Amino acid sequence: MSAHDPMPGPDPTITGPHDPEHHPGATLAFEPEYATALTQRLVATSGESVVVSSPLTGQPLAHIPQSSGADVDEAFRRARRAQEAWARTPVAEREAASLRFHDLVLDRQDEILDLIGWESGKARKHGYEELAHVALTARYCGRTSSRHLRSEQRPGVFPVLTRIDVNYVPKGVVGIISPWNYPFTLAMSDGLPALMAGNAVVIKPDAQTVLTALLGAQLLEEAGFPPDLWQVVAGPGADVGGAIVARADYVCFTGSTATGRIIASGCAERLVGCSLELGGKNPILVLRDADIERAAEGAVRASFSNAGQLCVSTERMFVADQLYDRFVDRFVARTDAMTLGATLDWGNDMGPLISEQQLRTVQAHVDDAVAKGAVVRTGGRARPDLAPYFFEPTILEGVTPDMACFGAETFGPVVSVYRFHDEADAVARANEGDYGLNGSIYSQDGSRAREIARQIKCGTVNINEGYGATFGSTHAPMGGMRQSGLGRRQGAEGIRRYTDIQSVGTQRLVRIAPMLGMSDAAFAKAMTASLRAMKKLGRA
Ligand code: NAD
Numbered sequence: 001m002s003a004h005d006p007m008p009g010p011d012p013t014i015t016g017p018h019d020p021e022h023h024p025g026a027t028l029a030f031e032p033e034y035a036t037a038l039t040q041r042l043v044a045t046s047g048e049s050v051v052v053s054s055p056l057t058g059q060p061l062a063h064i065p066q067s068s069g070a071d072v073d074e075a076f077r078r079a080r081r082a083q084e085a086w087a088r089t090p091v092a093e094r095e096a097a098s099l100r101f102h103d104l105v106l107d108r109q110d111e112i113l114d115l116i117g118w119e120s121g122k123a124r125k126h127g128y129e130e131l132a133h134v135a136l137t138a139r140y141c142g143r144t145s146s147r148h149l150r151s152e153q154r155p156g157v158f159p160v161l162t163r164i165d166v167n168y169v170p171k172g173v174v175g176i177i178s179p180w181n182y183p184f185t186l187a188m189s190d191g192l193p194a195l196m197a198g199n200a201v202v203i204k205p206d207a208q209t210v211l212t213a214l215l216g217a218q219l220l221e222e223a224g225f226p227p228d229l230w231q232v233v234a235g236p237g238a239d240v241g242g243a244i245v246a247r248a249d250y251v252c253f254t255g256s257t258a259t260g261r262i263i264a265s266g267c268a269e270r271l272v273g274c275s276l277e278l279g280g281k282n283p284i285l286v287l288r289d290a291d292i293e294r295a296a297e298g299a300v301r302a303s304f305s306n307a308g309q310l311c312v313s314t315e316r317m318f319v320a321d322q323l324y325d326r327f328v329d330r331f332v333a334r335t336d337a338m339t340l341g342a343t344l345d346w347g348n349d350m351g352p353l354i355s356e357q358q359l360r361t362v363q364a365h366v367d368d369a370v371a372k373g374a375v376v377r378t379g380g381r382a383r384p385d386l387a388p389y390f391f392e393p394t395i396l397e398g399v400t401p402d403m404a405c406f407g408a409e410t411f412g413p414v415v416s417v418y419r420f421h422d423e424a425d426a427v428a429r430a431n432e433g434d435y436g437l438n439g440s441i442y443s444q445d446g447s448r449a450r451e452i453a454r455q456i457k458c459g460t461v462n463i464n465e466g467y468g469a470t471f472g473s474t475h476a477p478m479g480g481m482r483q484s485g486l487g488r489r490q491g492a493e494g495i496r497r498y499t500d501i502q503s504v505g506t507q508r509l510v511r512i513a514p515m516l517g518m519s520d521a522a523f524a525k526a527m528t529a530s531l532r533a534m535k536k537l538g539r540a
Pocket of ligand 1: 179180186204205276278411437
């Protein structure tokens with residue numbers, strides 16, 4: 001049975017892959033009833049469902065009911081109604097709900113981490129990264145939304161006589177289309193700021209990770225957000241995702257650059273805004289004064305977190321000649337020391353890939369590179385003995401532009417290492433290609449590294465860290481340059497993207513036109529004198 005066979009209702013043969021012996025540390029007995037209870041939150045009445053399997057075992061995990069076009073209509077109808085009341089709810093009350101959500105996420109972490117593990121296969125510590133990011137975002141939203149959304153006064157055309165108020169008005173219903181790789185945070189951390197700004201959300205998670213998104217929805221409701229404010233629909237990207245793009249007042253998309261283009265043109269057609277968080281081919285520069293051990297440790301995390309299925313993870317390393325050999329030896333040694341495993345407990349440094357399709361892509365990139373002369377320093381093999389889609393963390397040398405993995409995103413645990421002699425050349429090579437998501441620099445000279453960072457054409461650059469310094473700093477805007485995206489999540493920008501900015505001008509005493517029988521010519525003369533005076537006074 002294929003994962004996409006439509007099925008009419010529950011299949012008694014699915015008993016859940018709960019097997020404590022095989023999955024030490026599992027605290028969630030994954031029973032079909034658990035999944036069924038979560039799927040009650042879906043707006044999905046088509047009568048069809050798809051079976052989702054766990055990458056830990058390859059065994060069926062749950063039936064996911066599918067949404068029809070009418071279901072998406074219904075989700076938007078409910079969301080619109082809830083949004084009208086929510087927009088009138090004081091921001092302080094929204095903030096309080098976000099802070100309660102923060103606590104719930106931390107309190108319920110075992111359940112959340114188990115579910116992320118079952119659905120995505122990732123190592124528990126990488127699931128925890130997502131969970132911590134959601135908590136950080138909830139705290140940020142809970143503590144700063146009032147400040148970012150408060151109306152502001154700005155100077156008017158005539159000082160004192162013209163008053164300008166700038167208001168941040170909710171968009172309405174925000175559509176979120178999210179991928180499978182960070183299913184908890186890419187649903188919740190993009191959605192919470194939309195709620196803070198007074199919007200409702202209709203979200204379509206990836207087909208593989210619907211349950212995690214549904215658990216997030218349940219926690220929002222438990223935290224006190226109104227029940228209909230957050231609607232979840234499920235189904236194929238082009239159909240259900242397309243239906244969201246056709247209805248939403250703003251779209252937040254995270255996924256591949258190819259799909260991002262489709263979303264952008266759908267939004268352009270309707271003249272609604274969108275933010276696009278897309279792919280990357282992220283470089284690390286290890287400068288000649290880097291601490292080798294720190295760089296090698298960081299490179300392991302930057303390249304192999306979530307088995308490299310992370311938009312900001314590293315696939316290219318440019319290493320200064322002076323320390324290249326010593327660095328690569330340490331990087332290989334640290335990679336060889338990683339604990340690989342497909343279990344729910346703590347202790348694994350890397351889990352399996354999420355799907356057979358991911359495994360095929362990763363294997364194809366490595367096979368192509370090896371066939372064309374690349375050298376595998378470590379890894380390079382699938383490990384079906386660990387889990388059906390497991391692939392070893394892999395370090396390649398000698399990668400050349402004719403190889404697929406040179407410029408195309410692998411989105412797996414494969415990194416190419418290159419030597420450089422000259423820093424300007426390293427920067428130019430790091431900037432090659434169309435992507436511009438995340439970069440990293442290892443150096444013991446922070447100010448010089450920050451100077452170089454300004455030359456890297458990426459939306460985020462981390463110094464002496466792979467991605468966590470920017471990703472974890474929820475005050476810092478995050479997003480891509482060039483083909484890696486449009487718009488920013490996090491920071492004030494991440495909240496205000498979900499608003500329309502409205503300026504209200506109040507004119508007092510004098511009107512902006514000739515008065516008291518003044519001619520147009522006299523008015524123009526008086527205006528000209530006033531314009532010159534304003535400039536002299538240093539007014540903007
Ligand atoms: P994808 O583009 O195939 O799918 C992402 C989402 O879009 C899924 O929910 C999918 O169902 C939906 N979708 C697919 N086709 C659609 C269409 N025609 N209309 C509307 N929705 C559609 O991406 P993926 O393979 O699931 O995710 C991996 C990609 O996401 C990688 O390229 C990765 O770099 C990128 N990513 C980027 C970020 C970021 O923040 N920049 C974060 C995570 C992943």
